Amino acid sequence: MSVSRSPSPSFPAIVTRLRAAGCVFAEDEAELLISTASGPDELAVMVGRRADGLPLEQVLGWAEFCGLRIAVEPGVFVPRRRTEFLVDQAVRLGRPGAVVVDLCCGSGAMGAAIASALDRIELHAADVEPAAVRCARRNVLPRGGRVYQGDLYRALPADLRGRVDILVVNAPYVPTEEIGLLPPEAREHEPLVALDGGADGLDVQRRVAAEAAQWLAPGGRLLIETSERQARRTVEAFARGGLESRVVACEERYATVVIGTKRPDRL
Numbered sequence: 001m002s003v004s005r006s007p008s009p010s011f012p013a014i015v016t017r018l019r020a021a022g023c024v025f026a027e028d029e030a031e032l033l034i035s036t037a038s039g040p041d042e043l044a045v046m047v048g049r050r051a052d053g054l055p056l057e058q059v060l061g062w063a064e065f066c067g068l069r070i071a072v073e074p075g076v077f078v079p080r081r082r083t084e085f086l087v088d089q090a091v092r093l094g095r096p097g098a099v100v101v102d103l104c105c106g107s108g109a110m111g112a113a114i115a116s117a118l119d120r121i122e123l124h125a126a127d128v129e130p131a132a133v134r135c136a137r138r139n140v141l142p143r144g145g146r147v148y149q150g151d152l153y154r155a156l157p158a159d160l161r162g163r164v165d166i167l168v169v170n171a172p173y174v175p176t177e178e179i180g181l182l183p184p185e186a187r188e189h190e191p192l193v194a195l196d197g198g199a200d201g202l203d204v205q206r207r208v209a210a211e212a213a214q215w216l217a218p219g220g221r222l223l224i225e226t227s228e229r230q231a232r233r234t235v236e237a238f239a240r241g242g243l244e245s246r247v248v249a250c251e252e253r254y255a256t257v258v259i260g261t262k263r264p265d266r267l
């Protein structure tokens with residue numbers, strides 16, 4: 001019995017289709033799609049989904065992040081390369097065996113990358129969104145971490161209070177009025193809860209900073225990604241939460257991170 005298979009779309013045909021759909025790096029994307037698809041049928045479906053505007057990483061099912069392949073599912077925020085800068089800072093401040101929490105973890109990319117860089121950490125990750133939690137389990141559990149679902153700290157086990165050495169957070173920080181200015185890939189295919197940070201973008205960051213001191217160990221650090229323009233207000237939120245902070249930035253990656261340490265006078 002013969003099995004009929006669709007002919008595989010050729011490299012030039014894929015490039016032409018992607019380019020017509022507005023993909024700027026059509027050749028690179030075509031190579032990635034060809035090398036990821038399990039056969040011609042899957043390749044045709046993947047090219048169609050990409051041409052329909054799905055983010056490349058959601059079509060491939062993975063994103064490159066800190067040299068790792070991070071599983072990414074449709075409807076889950078795609079980890080951005082700029083966030084690798086926050087991971088670099090966390091790894092510099094961390095030590096083997098540290099208790100690390102990735103709050104608002106999305107796919108769990110940051111936690112997974114820190115676990116790959118530091119030996120024997122105790123890793124916990126949490127997100128409010130069920131699809132993100134499912135996806136984070138694929139990235140975090142194989143690296144020995146645990147994943148929880150719930151609103152910020154409410155998701156975490158109570159015995160983490162006062163024990164967290166490194167708390168990494170990439171919360172939504174786009175001001176509500178600017179959501180419409182985001183590229184369609186983000187606007188249409190990433191959940192609003194992953195993007196919308198409220199009127200000035202800092203609603204979730206403020207809630208994170210307000211409670212951080214209760215969860216950090218003495219000398220523990222909170223690292224939050226923000227933007228250059230919003231950094232001053234992120235610093236103010238850290239100060240209100242009893243954290244001493246500094247701003248670090250990487251021009252090349254267009255990345256800004258506020259790093260806070262619990263003040264010794266805070267319990």
Ligand SMILES: C[S@@+](CC[C@H](N)C(=O)[O-])C[C@H]1O[C@@H](n2cnc3c(N)ncnc32)[C@H](O)[C@@H]1O
Nearest residue numbers: 077079104105106127128129151152170172194
């Ligand atoms: C900008 S995405 C970042 C995801 C991931 N940290 C990363 O860098 O790829 C923000 C994430 O915060 C989560 N989130 C938003 N509000 C939250 C809340 N109140 N509690 C927990 N997670 C929340 C969203 O579901 C989303 O996954």
